[in-house]
Amino acid sequence: MEYFGFFASIIIGITLGLIGGGGSILTIPILVYLFKVNPDQATSYSLFIVGLTALFGSYSHYKMGNLKLKSALYFAVPSVVSILIIREVIFPQIAKTLFCVASYTVSKDFLIMVIFSVLMITAAISMIKKNQPEIKSAETNYLQLSIIGFLVGIVTGFLGAGGGFLIIPALLFFANLPMKQAVGTSLLIITINSSIGFAGDLYIGTPINYTFLLSVSAMALIGMFIGSQLSKKIDGSKLKPLFGWFVLVMGFYIITKEVLF
Template identity: 25%
Template sequence: MAVELLGVGAATLALFVGFGVLVGVLFGFFGMGGSFLVTPALLVMGYPSRVAVGSGLAFVFGTSVIGALRHRDLGQVDYRLAALLTVSVSVGIEFGKRAVLSLEALGAADLVVSVAYVVLLGAVGAFVVVDARREGDPTGSGAVLARVRLPPTVSILDGPTVSVWVVFAIGLVVGVLAGFLGVGGGFLLMPAMLYGLGVPAAVAVGTDILQITISGAVGSFLYAQSGGVDLSIVAPLLAGSALGARVGSAATGVVSEDDIKGYFGAMLLLGAVAVAIRQVGLALGTPALSHLSLAIIVGSALLVSGAVCYSSLLALRRREEPRPASTD
């Protein structure tokens, strides 16, 4: 007799737990919501769109709480910056949604949003990868926006002092794009903090996760009211991510900043390819391309999370290696 939990068979249960570990590692390491992985996977598995999106948001909320607590313990969360970004991103999302509604009235929303998503994801990913391979100052002191001193200002944890107006403007722009594209905005906010404000990579991840916690809570609550959250999906995913998020969060403290940027950029580039293939499949009515898209997303997540764990082990091994004795 098959073992079941909340109506989920043993094989599906193991799949969800394993997938939760995988997404948890990536979330804890990058501060990116797992809905861009979980939602398409649930859609391909045959779950209704409402359940796929709602359960994905609930999973992101639960995982972000775990990740935020871990980053707090590591001292990698800037609470003032997170509060400013949460407010400004929320305002921007509303404007983004209105832009989508206007495009829907013209019958051009699906095409414009899909193209914008692929282009933006690919462009940001390419920029981050190139920057990670470039030799230079790793502290983020070259961030132009961090040099604006329009009062009032706020001091960033382990980073520069920046104008509150600049922080709000960045959050507003990211929010508009997030609302327009229908995503959480983590893949946009991370580069904005790194390159716009000069926030250290580990602090950027922890702060991003904290603001995702708030937005994820609102989204999952709204979907739960309409029955869009399936606990038989969310519970095993969260069980796995509880471990994965702690591993990913801890890795940010030992892996170099350039490696964090490089893995992040690679994940975005692979995601752009996967989304592009999925959109082509939808346009042509070819289910095989949608399955290929999911395979690329899951495969890239597995590859990058494995690289993160491997880099962490190497970094820890170097720290534990005895230093050569002095010849003086």
């Protein structure tokens, strides 16, 4: 099962390299179901893996001229604030066992996986939908961009998800960026958000198996290299519907497994 997990880790990087998001949607299920990592700890590992992979991807897009630093900072700074609030203040206060109903126990791990599966299903539906014509505004709406950045930080903080599927639409509609630049800028924002979130986890003493973490990250980086090269030849938007169906199936699998078994 672990060998399959390492192979699946390559897909994390490929999706990030091709469409600027989606990697975190796969990371948590891979860590929990293939590597048997506790969901709580998996959110920390996901921040490191996705952040490191996105860092290399953003550098690749920087060389291609696809990074817009000002838009990235307006989005990332409020994201970092909400991430730190969630990871360092709220998340540690959530009890391992939330409540019990008859013989059924609702745990913190259960909550993480159920919310994550709902997030996967929502993301999948947005990816499956046909692309709408790009709407260009007269100028970048930095206030709305920052507000959305704060909200995405909440998702990143609680679930260890980079939030690329939320970041890219925000960059398209509020930063007025074309798709290629939205993908590159999204990777930089994911890098900043994930890195700060992981650093915060280290600060509060989250236990980390670095040998395992670096091994999975190395496979994801291989995938990122492959995805970045493919992005020069393949329109990532054409792959979104196919990836969306895969994520949709995974989302329903997780929620079914957690609720019924």
